[in-house]
Amino acid sequence: MQIEKTHLAVFSPTGTTEQVLRAIAPYFPSLSHEIDLCDYQSREQMHRFGKNDLLIVGVPVYGGRVPIPARERLERFFGNGTPAILAAVYGNREYEDALLELKNLLETRGFRAVAAGAFLAEHSIVRSIAAGRPDAADLQKINAFAEQASNKIEGIDDISKEPELFVKGNFPYREFKGDPFDPHGFKSCTGCGICAAKCPTGAISKQAPWKIDKNRCISCMRCVKVCPNGARNLSPVKYASIRKMLESKCKGRKEPEFFF
Ligand SMILES: Cc1cc2nc3c(=O)[nH]c(=O)nc-3n(C[C@H](O)[C@H](O)[C@H](O)COP(=O)(O)O)c2cc1C
Known part of the structure; x- marks a missing residue:
């Protein structure tokens, strides 16, 4: 075709x-x-x-x-x-x-x-x-x-x-209710609003970008990645426990799979 x-x-x-x-x-x-x-x-x-x-x-x-x-x-x-x-x-x-x-x-x-x-x-x-x-x-x-x-x-x-x-x-598909990781702004947040403009779910307010609307946040980590000051992340305690859990589940190199 x-x-x-x-x-x-x-x-x-x-x-x-x-x-x-x-x-x-x-x-x-x-x-x-x-x-x-x-x-x-x-x-x-x-x-x-x-x-x-x-x-x-x-x-x-x-x-x-x-x-x-x-x-x-x-x-x-x-x-x-x-x-x-x-x-x-x-x-x-x-x-x-x-x-x-x-x-x-x-x-x-x-x-x-x-x-x-x-x-x-x-x-x-x-x-x-x-x-x-x-x-x-x-x-x-x-x-x-x-x-x-x-x-x-x-x-x-x-x-x-x-x-x-x-x-x-x-x-039926497996159930996934979302990961409530709620990345938020730390003290070094300058309020530039880049994260608010880029958030795919409108979960970050332009006026107070250090806060997050937990009901809208999907923990996609975009705000963490786009922050020019590295001022956004999960809380260190939460991150440490997620890291431990994921590292145990993601062992070994997986390879792409294709279907035609
Ligand atoms: C909320 C959330 C849930 C995720 N769940 C899975 C998962 O079930 N299995 C997996 O292997 N990776 C999972 N990941 C990792 C992403 O699928 C992976 O990093 C992907 O490359 C992100 O795509 P992006 O760079 O286009 O945002 C998850 C990531 C996030 C943020």
Whole structure:
């Protein structure tokens, strides 16, 4: 089939999911539209796609699931037999049901998943886990994935006749109620408001950015990463216990998995 336009949609609070998608995108024609699913201001925007569009979509894995705001924003996407390439990016624990959830979500919205991958990246909460990933070896695999997906799409005559894509995961999905880590500003916070402007859920007030709305915060760690003064983080006691717990669960190097 002929792709006329390629669209990228990514929810990437700390940038690694975006890194993976940007390595995939050059294998496809006419990248014409990028949708930042982290942008709180445009969270209610609807997006419509046609038969000759291609959607490349990526989300990080949170508790083995698609992050709730990403899911809510993707529920405003409308496909029309539109082919989609899916990426779930995780921090070397497990991806569990996230890729299946992403596939089911998009397929109920009129897309057809043609290729999917679970990719590795540094853990955004404890960045020493899978540090530096995606690395050179990952990028080689990502390129091979993109090339194979591109060849597959080229060879499709009628997408409605394609067999359903199998991806790993279970339904009903595992339960994930969120991680209540609530990163907040320390004394060195200058109140510049960068974190408030970048927060994907509007959980940080521009007037008092050192505070956090615990009901909206998804602990995505974006505020910690973007703070120019390193003035935002979890409380040291909380961080130490999360680190210990995650280090015991994220042992050994995991490798990307692909589905065609
Ligand atoms: C709230 C939260 C939950 C997470 N849950 C998982 C998980 O279940 N499994 C895993 O391997 N990594 C998990 N991670 C790590 C992220 O999936 C991983 O670091 C990802 O690369 C972050 O993507 P980003 O850089 O695009 O934000 C979690 C991270 C956060 C912030």
